[in-house]
Amino acid sequence: MKIAHVFHNYYPVVGGLERAVQSLAEELAKMGHEVHVITSRFGAEKRPKEEVINGVYVHRVKALWLRFPDLTYPLEFAEKVLRDADIVHGHSQNSLFTVKLIEKAKKLGIKTVMYFMAIDAFNDHPDSLVRLIGPYYARYVIKGAIALSDIKLVRSLRDQEILSKKYGVEAILIPDGVPEWFLSHRYCGDEFRRRYGIDRDYALYVGRLHPLKGVDILIKALYHIVKTSIDLKLVILGPGDAGPHRELAQKLNVDKNVFFLGFVDEEIKICAIDGSLAVVVPSVCDYVEVYPMIISEAWARSKPIIVTRVGGIPYRVKHMVNGLLVPPKDPKALAEAMIALLQNKELVTRLGAEGRKEIITWSEVATKMLSIYKGYA
Incomplete structure (x- = not known):
């Protein structure tokens, strides 16, 4: 399969979600699939716009950074990568970059996946501006992400529960793994x-x-x-x-x-x-x-x-x-x-x-993910 992952940051940017996307992408590449990641250039300005890292094709596109990482807005869309993909997998509906790339993939007629995470999670944020504006932004992006995604995934039981009870969406739970x-x-x-x-x-x-x-x-x-x-x-x-x-x-x-x-x-x-x-x-x-x-x-x-x-x-x-x-x-x-x-x-x-006893490996996660991809692609 040709699989494209989308998130506003990727290696060498360090963070939990960045590492999760990288781990899943590299595991899928090890299994023989053609895996691409479309991301922004923020935090990786000294890296090439396009390179291959551990078997994964990385595409860094121009974007605007609007104070908060989640508000990163893409100015380029790597359309050829999206058009050639069998499936486009977005990470975090709170990421404007992710939602806009998924929107573009949908317009191109490509099957889309979205990992929903941190749903309705701005109310206790220490930043008063985020507490004030965040809930409105969250409602805007989640409605768009629900409409744009063919497959809905969650990493946590919390997000699965909220999606079901509040938004009437049944999502598939696939937590992150460990190497x-x-x-x-x-x-x-x-x-x-x-x-x-x-x-x-x-x-x-x-x-x-x-x-x-x-x-x-x-x-x-x-x-x-x-x-x-x-x-x-x-x-x-x-x-x-x-x-x-x-x-x-x-x-x-x-x-x-x-x-x-x-x-x-x-x-x-x-x-x-x-x-x-x-x-x-x-x-x-x-x-x-x-x-x-x-x-x-x-x-x-x-x-x-x-x-x-x-x-x-x-x-x-x-x-x-x-x-x-x-x-x-x-x-x-x-x-x-x-x-x-x-x-x-x-x-x-x-x-x-x-x-x-709670642990699963990235190999197990990738196997489950492929099964889901193939059921929809």
């Missing part, structure tokens, strides 16, 4: 600890250093732990400006307990997960967490997770069954959850083992 090597990789946590000189238990954060991700809440939680004379460390991995978070750690006098390691490769990340007490997802609002890949990656390594009740997270994480759930924006609750794991290593083992 098979994530399950089979040797344990390397001790190597990570030696490499960075960490000789105590540490909680791990993996993700962008973005206000919606709650890294400041996590540092405040560490403060509540350290002031009780518990020597827990915090390791923070991911791209973004660490300056404000360093300043906060210094202000709270926990800077010696926090390791900012920036963006790391997958090998170091897996070792960081292995060596950790738990992986923490302290995000603050529904919009930012649809189906966090780091939860799957932690579970793949049999590690427990501590997560906030936002977005699709509470639909897959059950408190004290396969993880610990805490309210968002609550440093004390987050601190108590970390202390609970520090004081109960049996719970650490049990939660990690239960989480591993």
Whole structure:
């Protein structure tokens, strides 16, 4: 098959959805299909307009960036790629870029797929402008995306439920996977600890250093732990400006307990997960967490997770069954959850083992996706 994926960002731009699109595209290419990705040039200005990455044909088109990434508007449409495709798969109806490309594909008579995500998720956004305008924008794009897509997919039970109850649309649930090597990789946590000189238990954060991700809440939680004379460390991995978070750690006098390691490769990340007490997802609002890949990656390594009740997270994480759930924006609750794991290593083992049962691989995801494609193309 000739398959075209559409999203406003792609490698080398780093993010959960960017990695999901790349993982699915590359898996389909490995299976022998001709896979294209149409994306914008933002974040990849130094890359060629067209190139092949791991067997995937990447097409970067001109676009306007209107303050928020989701408002990226395409000025080009890579029409030949769309016209030649058997199916065009858009990712996120909240992305104006995605919706406009799907609209163009539909006009060309090509079968279309849409991954719906973060539906009606702007109401608790910290940005007042987004809370004010976001719901109107969301209603506009979702109606268009429903009309334009032949196949409706969701990554999370939350979005499946809302689509069904509010919009009368029955969508197919296909969550994201993990690479098979994530399950089979040797344990390397001790190597990570030696490499960075960490000789105590540490909680791990993996993700962008973005206000919606709650890294400041996590540092405040560490403060509540350290002031009780518990020597827990915090390791923070991911791209973004660490300056404000360093300043906060210094202000709270926990800077010696926090390791900012920036963006790391997958090998170091897996070792960081292995060596950790738990992986923490302290995000603050529904919009930012649809189906966090780091939860799957932690579970793949049999590690427990501590997560906030936002977005699709509470639909897959059950408190004290396969993880610990805490309210968002609550440093004390987050601190108590970390202390609970520090004081109960049996719970650490049990939660990690239960989480591993939830895992599917990208190979399994691609196989399911192909079955759906072929049923409609």
